[in-house]
Amino acid sequence: MYKTGDVVMYGTSGICRVAAVEKRDLTGEEQEYYILRNIYSDKNIYYVPVNNEAALGRMHPVCTKSEVDELISHMNSEGLIWIDNDNKRKEEYSRIIKDADKHEIIRLIKTLYLRRRELSENGRRLRSSDENYLGIAEDMLFEEFAYALGIDRCEVVDYIEKHLA
Template sequence: MYNIGDVVMYGTFGICKIASIEKRDFMGEENDYYILRHVYNEKNTFYVPVDNELAVSRLHKVCSKADVDELIGHMNAEAPIWIDNEIKRKEEYSRIIKEGNKHEIIRLIKTLYLRRKELYAEKKKLRSSDGSYLTLAENMLYEEFAYALDIDRSEVVDYIEKHIA
């Protein structure tokens, strides 16, 4: 159960604050909803049914600076997760994005960075679907890290590079 004022990561939508918990009638049935407001764009409002386990599973509290530093400290140890079969790869990457586990998101980013580097050496590019997963994963991770570290999103990669060694 989340409380009013909690700051959460809401799936791929980003960092939101729970503005209120209200009864709403959206389909002829009144239910309790978390009313989320995106912290960087308050025009974005999301209504998450409190009793919908799947919808609520997409919420998690934003990590702390200590959590970020711990995640960065383990980045080198995270093993890549490249899957040659494109269909299986898409399924796995989609699952990782949906579940939002930061260790797996880091593995996904690392995998696609390394793959892009390999392909670049061969004068090739990432498949567009892999590029899309990379962008989604980066946006999710970097927005949360930026919020936790109280820095601009554009500074996150520099922060990681300074602390990864």
């Protein structure tokens, strides 16, 4: 159970603060909601029913600096998840984004970075759907890392590279 003031990552919506936990009638039936406010935009407010497992599955506490450093330390050992079949690849990448498991997100980013480099060497490019998944994954991971590390999002790649070296 989250409480007012907790900071969470809410799926692809970004980092939010639990502004309140209160009963509301948003669907014709009164129920209890977490009211989330995006920490970077007061305009983005999300109402998450406390009894909806699917919606709650999109919420997780923001990782700590030590958790970020631990994830970075294992990046080189993470395997790749390239799937040749376009439809199966889209399904798998969509699942990874939805589940928001940081290890899987890292594997996705690593796979697409390496695939992009390989294609570039042959004068080719990633498919637009792969670029979209890469962008979503980077946004999710880098925003959370930046918050946990207390740095700007644009500094995350440098931080990772410095700690991998």
